[in-house]
Amino acid sequence: MTVFIFSVVLLAVLGILIGILLGVAGKVFAVETDERVVKVRECLPGNNCGGCGYPGCDGLAEAIVAGDAPVNGCPVGGAPVAGQIGEILGVDAGASVRQVAFVKCAGTCDVAANKYNYVGEMDCRRAVMVPGRGDKACSHGCLGLGSCVEACQFGALSIKDGIACVDKEKCVACGQCVSTCPNNVISLIPYDSAYAVQCNSKDKGKDVMAVCKAGCIGCGLCVKQCEFGAVAVEDNIAVIDGTKCQGCGKCAEKCPKKIIMPLQA
Numbered sequence: 001m002t003v004f005i006f007s008v009v010l011l012a013v014l015g016i017l018i019g020i021l022l023g024v025a026g027k028v029f030a031v032e033t034d035e036r037v038v039k040v041r042e043c044l045p046g047n048n049c050g051g052c053g054y055p056g057c058d059g060l061a062e063a064i065v066a067g068d069a070p071v072n073g074c075p076v077g078g079a080p081v082a083g084q085i086g087e088i089l090g091v092d093a094g095a096s097v098r099q100v101a102f103v104k105c106a107g108t109c110d111v112a113a114n115k116y117n118y119v120g121e122m123d124c125r126r127a128v129m130v131p132g133r134g135d136k137a138c139s140h141g142c143l144g145l146g147s148c149v150e151a152c153q154f155g156a157l158s159i160k161d162g163i164a165c166v167d168k169e170k171c172v173a174c175g176q177c178v179s180t181c182p183n184n185v186i187s188l189i190p191y192d193s194a195y196a197v198q199c200n201s202k203d204k205g206k207d208v209m210a211v212c213k214a215g216c217i218g219c220g221l222c223v224k225q226c227e228f229g230a231v232a233v234e235d236n237i238a239v240i241d242g243t244k245c246q247g248c249g250k251c252a253e254k255c256p257k258k259i260i261m262p263l264q265a
Contacts, residue, residue, distance in 0.1 A: 036065045038090060044074055049153055051075045065089070069224035072096040072177045076172040098191040099173035101132040101156065101166045104200040105142035105185050106185045106259050109162040111213040113137040123147050138209035142185045147178035166225030168263075194247030195240055198259045202235045215258055222260060 040059035048056035054074045062068035064085060066210060071093045072082035079096040086093035094194040118135035124147040127134040134143045157177055158172035164177075168191065170262050178186045185200050197216060200209050205217030218236040225231075229252050230244035238260065240251070252260040 003005075009203050034065055037061050039088045040085050043077070043081050043088070045076045045081070046153050047076050047153060047174070047175040047261075049076060049171045051176065073172055074190070075099065078081070078172075099188045100191045101173065101175075101177050101186050102189045102193075102196050102263075103142060103164045103166060103186055103196060104196075105140075105163050106198040106214040106261075107136065107138055107141040107163060107212050108160075108182050112141060112162065113211050125180070127147055133183070138201055138203075138208070138215065140183060140185075140203070141212065141215075142181075142200075144182065147180050147182075148186060151176040151180040155223055190242050192242075193242045193258050193263050194245050195249070195262055197238045197240060197254055198261045199257075200235060202237060214257055216257060216259055219256065221254045221256065225250040225254045 004212050008127075010185055030123065038061075041057060044057040044061060046057055050056070052058070052060045052061040052069065053076065054069065057074075060069055064071060064073060071085050071091060072079070078098060079093070082093040082096050114135050115132050116135050116196050118130070120130070123145040124134070124145045127145055133139045136143060137201075142163040143157055144164065146159050146164075148164050149157045149159060153174070153176070154170050154172055156167045156172070158165050158167070164186065166186075166190045171176075173188050175188060178184075178188060183200065189196055199216035200212070201212070201215050203215075205219065206253065208215035208217050218233050218235045220233050222231045222238050223233055226247050227248070227250075228244050230241045230246070232239050236243050238251075238255075240260070241258060247264070249262065252258075252262060
């Protein structure tokens with residue numbers, strides 16, 4: 001009986017000592033957490049989409065507090081979240097230009113030619129691995145198999161008539177569709193852009209016309225019409241500088257292929 005009582009007391013004493021040691025060790029080796037990181041993390045939406053360039057919202061919160069990322073670094077939260085974070089850190093959130101994904105392809109089923117009938121996994125990244133980079137005769141266009149749709153967490157993308165389409169109001173410019181597209185057909189442009197060129201081909205006009213009725217032929221008529229120097233032809237394709245564009249629409253009116261697209265409702 002004495003041995004039993006002694007054992008119980010010994011175990012109790014050891015338990016207390018271990019508890020004390022663990023408590024001391026916890027304080028000695030504790031890693032201090034900046035309270036601002038916690039507050040900034042609470043402001044972030046929690047989508048962990050990676051559109052900010054950091055490993056999730058936790059990574060972005062740490063980077064913002066450390067000064068490695070801008071206060072308005074979250075594309076999903078936009079200006080409202082940037083303002084909240086700015087108040088926490090006591091800095092100016094700065095101007096935040098809303099962006100939106102844009103599909104640089106008008107090659108729908110009725111205007112784009114096909115080389116063959118693709119039979120395989122409905123994944124653009126897999127399709128480009130077959131000879132010819134997919135079934136479309138234009139190797140620069142949208143494959144229309146929906147990899148971007150799968151990548152979008154916000155339901156902003158869909159496939160219509162063989163090409164990807166973006167719902168501007170749902171898009172948060174996280175950039176996942178941009179990085180997913182193997183043909184680099186999708187890019188981010190300012191939400192309030194007046195016009196954009198709906199073509200991605202860098203081929204010469206004759207080659208473009210042989211594979212797509214809606215491709216840019218680089219004729220330069222749009223350049224001649226623009227009074228503000230907002231349009232140029234680079235690598236055989238028209239390019240619009242949104243910072244110079246005044247939205248007059250003259251370039252779109254003169255485009256013989258009708259692929260300069262008005263973006264404002």
